[in-house]
Amino acid sequence: DAGVTQSPTHLIKTRGQQVTLRCSPKSGHDTVSWYQQALGQGPQFIFQYYEEEERQRGNFPDRFSGHQFPNYSSELNVNALLLGDSALYLCASGTGGSYEQYFGPGTRLTVT
Amino acid sequence: KQEVTQIPAALSVPEGENLVLNCSFTDSAIYNLQWFRQDPGKGLTSLLLIQSSQREQTSGRLNASLDKSSGRSTLYIAASQPGDSATYLCAVGGGSYIPTFGRGTSLIVHP
Numbered sequence: 001d002a003g004v005t006q007s008p009t010h011l012i013k014t015r016g017q018q019v020t021l022r023c024s025p026k027s028g029h030d031t032v033s034w035y036q037q038a039l040g041q042g043p044q045f046i047f048q049y050y051e052e053e054e055r056q057r058g059n060f061p062d063r064f065s066g067h068q069f070p071n072y073s074s075e076l077n078v079n080a081l082l083l084g085d086s087a088l089y090l091c092a093s094g095t096g097g098s099y100e101q102y103f104g105p106g107t108r109l110t111v112t
Numbered sequence: 113k114q115e116v117t118q119i120p121a122a123l124s125v126p127e128g129e130n131l132v133l134n135c136s137f138t139d140s141a142i143y144n145l146q147w148f149r150q151d152p153g154k155g156l157t158s159l160l161l162i163q164s165s166q167r168e169q170t171s172g173r174l175n176a177s178l179d180k181s182s183g184r185s186t187l188y189i190a191a192s193q194p195g196d197s198a199t200y201l202c203a204v205g206g207g208s209y210i211p212t213f214g215r216g217t218s219l220i221v222h223p
Contacts, residue, residue, distance in 0.1 A: 004155075033210075042116070042201055042213030043156070056210050090155055099144050099205040103156040 002027065004093050004104035012110045013081050021076045021107045025093030031055070032074040033101060034066060035090040043090055049074055050096050078109075086111045114139045116204050118214035125221055131189040133217045135202030140180045144205040147176050147187050149198045150216070156201065160187070192221045 005024045013019050025032050031050045035043035045058035049068035068074045072093075078085055088108050092101035115138045125131060135145070144163050148156040160169045160176040162185070168177040175188040189196060199218045203211035 006155075040215070042203075042215045044213075045210045048210065058210070088153065092156075099211070100146070100158070100161055101211070102158065103148075105155040106153075108153065 004091055004102055006089075006091050006104040006107050008107060009105070010108045010110075012112065014112055015081055015083060017081050018077065018079045019081060019109060021078075021089050021091075021109070022073065023076070023091030023093075023104060024073045025091075026102050028095070029093035029102070030072050030096055031094050032068060032072065033092045033094075034074070034076045035092065036060070036085075037088040037090055037106070039087075046076070081111045083111050085109065114142075114204055114206055114212040116202060116212050116214040118200075118202055118217050120217060121215065122218040123220070125192060125219075127192060127194060127221055127223050129192050129221075131192055131219070133187040133189070133200050133202075133219070135185040135187070135204075135214055137183045137185075137204045137212075139206070140183050142180065142204050142206055145176075145178050145185050146203045146205065146211065147174075147185075148201040148203060150201060151198050159200075192219075194221050194223055196221050 033048040034046040037043040047057040052068045063079045065077045088106045090106045091104045094101045119134045146161045147159045162178045173190040199216040201216045202214045205211045
């Protein structure tokens with residue numbers, strides 16, 4: 001059984017560009033959460049998707065948007081990239097009624 | 113707003129030592145507390161999950177305790193090994209299904 005998978009592993013973009021990151025949840029899981037982890041910091045919650053709807057959102061600007069598909073996979077989109085968006089982006093999956101989350105390996109985004 | 117603090121920020125010990133990592137949180141109205149391990153540049157691996165009704169959880173050489181009233185949790189690592197070198201993160205779960213993370217303790221165990 002595959003765990004949470006994320007693609008791509010690494011990504012380099014230029015300021016002002018747009019980026020899309022992808023996540024496939026662990027089998028049997030129906031919620032997907034996205035986190036941003038800057039170097040030396042703990043993960044910061046971006047948003048969570050459940051039943052294809054955004055259920056919760058953290059303190060991130062509208063440049064950060066997402067989507068969940070019927071197969072529960074999810075995308076994170078970031079528009080108008082800033083240098084400060086450089087970070088490790090983590091995806092976590094779980095079930096709708098559980099607080100326990102399983103994390104993927106992350107996507108390292110570098111904005112130059 | 114929940115705030116989570118982890119002390120110490122970094123720790124370097126010789127192999128074989130028993131370790132205690134600390135996590136404190138400001139709002140005691142929590143649903144659970146989870147300890148994670150993170151290797152450099154990698155994702156998070158769950159180590160132990162303590163529900164709010166529990167006092168501790170054990171897995172192998174790891175033991176995590178929870179004291180909600182004082183807003184504290186400790187992760188005890190027995191007989192540390194070089195393979196334990198990683199960053200250890202504490203995450204507190206509240207009513208919104210969203211965990212609040214600390215900044216982690218960076219552990220180095222040298223042979």
